[in-house]
Amino acid sequence: MTQIAAERYTGASVRRSEDPRILTGQGRYVADIKLPGMLHAAFVRSPLAHGRVLAVDVSAARAVPGVVAVFTGADLEAMTVPGPELLLSLMGGGGPMPEYTLLATDKVRFVGDPVAVVVAESRYLAEDGCELVDIDYENLPPVVSAASALDAGSPPVFANLGDNIIGPHKRSEFGDVTGTFAGAARVAEFHIDVHRHQNVPMEGRGCVASHDAACGVMTVYAATQSVHVTRMGVAMRLGMEQDKVRVLAGDIGGSFGLKIGASREELAVAAASRALGRPVKWVEDRVENLTASGQAREESFEVRAAVGDDGVLHGLDVKMVIDTGAYPVMGTMVPTIIEMMLPGPYKLAALGFESTAVTTNKASYVAYRGPWASETFVRERVLDLLAKDLGLDPLEIRLRNVAPRTDPPFTMITGRPLVGVTSKESLERIAQVVDIPAFRRRQAEERARGRYLGIGLATFIEAAPGPRSPEGPSGPMGLEHMRLRLADDGVLTLFTGQMPHGQSHQTTLAQIAADEFGVPFGQVRVVVGDSDVVPFGLTGGSRSATMTGGVTLHGARQLRAKVLDFASHLMEASARDLEITAGQVLVRGDPDSAIPVGEVARQAASGQFGADVDTNFEVEASFDGGEGGWSGGSHCAIVEVDVETGLVKVERYVAAEDCGALINPAVVEGQIRGGIAQGIGAVLLERSAYDQDGNYQSATFMDYLLPTACDIPRIEIVHLETVPLDADVNFRGVGEGGMIVAPPTVVNAIEDALTPFGVRIYEQHLPPARILELIAAADLG
């Protein structure tokens, strides 16, 4: 709102350039794409969790007027090339690779597993066709829980694996685990569960694929977090060269980790377009999205904690099992990150960590905002449980364990230095903002009246991007690339591989570029979403603030230097004496010398300058993350639990955050609040539930409950002053922290509210019925 008055755009809540189009219905989402001759696809999906496919009869479906084709799993097998799941092979950690086909052929492996695809003149007709596909199944016993998957006698979901272990058991030790536990005053043991829940972007998955046989080019209009990763996936499974696949993306209706790569359905749609020679569109409906797009979390932890009588946590020994569902994608990478992050900002001296990943007859485990979030849930839950046993306040036990800022910085027992981490400061700040002693007095008064209030604290750090590793050649997160160009109309264009789906990159990157290059905000364009045009990139892992913000800054600086070098010839002045301000090149202190940057670009393109003068106003920049740094913060929730109904109301929520220098405070706060809302939803409402036969129980919004405007309180945010680590780039990622830390914050508050009942909580999903069960069980116990 301070757009005009701001001396610098960076740091101001500049209004988003995305908004005029989305507020007027002019956004272009994948469902809005309409191509001449376009057909529509719908999928026939398995009603069984686990079954053998005996016969697929598509004759009745093919006979429906308007149905153009029906492809079975066997058809698709002939139309594509076999290959590993792209994301599993890129990120899966090197475990065994399950073998399966794009659409089910021999077996179905979860309720919603695609078996056939009907392509018709309209979506209505395609769904009519789906109704008439007759599939004969033989029921197989389903593997519905991680416990049953661990049983060597469980029926293998994938025949080539022989069992249901997709990530073989492994154990690591950091520090002296045996000695720490042997010497501990107390050893506490807990079993902690994190339940299955899911991304649920308001726009589901979808694509329009259009194959041009004459040119041999496949164009895919996609909803994806990376046009390049989607291109890799399509090229790989369709047996095409990458440069013959072009992936385009427009506006994307949220993702939160779901829309990465090329899904089995999207690959089937692309193959159908190639086979039929017509564009084919598939837009997932909500039942498909909830049932089959993917789900997340569902992890269990056996925790042993070695703790002193003073509340100092010396060591943790954690055994994790993760249920990656059917068709494993990214679930096997999660334990590795959890292991690295488990110590958090605390002075833990020893960590034992072991993990096993299993496959089951449920939807695939996908990345969901802060995929490793359970490390924070487990650690922050354990600290509160220990504090209760020791009679310590939750703030006090954290302050006794948190690593203060020191020089050199404390190094996590798992290896990364906590350089610049302000967890101690954020804990102290939040305690001050909330006034915990005043709350405790009110809590006692209300309890006397039969009202149960509770307060919860939790703290987290996030490697967004993480500290620079001394041995790492390319910084904390690999390289980020950008192409920048000054055109002769004076417009500075940034080409980025970031694929925004709510993150506001078209605004925030323009703010940075405008400041660094010296043009008005409105003179910067940010181009995204065309694999033929933008450099490789991916929006995810909270990387864009540092990595893309940084490459924007450095790229704009490089381009500015080029323009000034050229202008020095044009203006017969030393480049050192020139500057670019408000879109004009001028001799410093001489406003009369000003020439618009567009005019400078026109002169450069005029051909009047010799080969010794650089007239190319385009740069390809890369950034390695610089010094990097951690994001983090501490959150506090105050809740009221109605012990008659089990309803929990979040009365107050305060976040003290440190994500470095803010590019656009309103955008940052939107990310924080959105993550917190998802975390509150995960605890109070959301669950991806299966029954004992593997039937999915949460397939509509009447069953999978999302938080509404009445469930989420006004969230108060305090920004901590950051510790600058890098000379130029101190923006840090903020996309995932809210979702990482809100669940333990809220659960800690609920347990605190229920202290008079002696309730202890070892799980994350606490809908009203479960609250009442916990109270009743504690009464009995």
Next chain:
Amino acid sequence: MVDITVKVNGATRTGSVEARKTLSDFLRDDLDLTGTHVGCEHGVCGSCTVIVDGRAVRSCLMLAVQAAGSEVTTVEGLAPDGALGALQQAMWDSHSFQCGFCTPGFVMQATAFLSAHPDAGEQEIREALSGNICRCTGYQSIIDGVLLAAHRSREIPCGREADRGGRR
């Protein structure tokens, strides 16, 4: 097929539709008004909200044939010629949205609500919008945008009409 005539954003539109076709699909596919988004197809998320004869309705739960003879306002009809209406402007100023998918539904729901309740306070606005789901924002910025629009409409009474999407 059924022939229907609907007044959409002030213009008379005709179509020939299957009886089972939803109003949302008619608007999106037949009239190319893709600002109306379909988020759940069972009336829970509110993304497809449009105003039919002055009332906010879920266009995924209404058949196109049921809208025959009605006046329908979609997000495209709030402020023609690429301008922003007062509510849209307030939402832009408040950073109300992120991914934008739920946006048209919220804009239409809030337009209908403010039209009937120009003096609404925060809690009433929260309740009025509690049938619309946003997955990105945690709602606060949306509520703030509606509050700002309500506030501005009280300060500048003549600014109200644009807020209400035109006709009553």
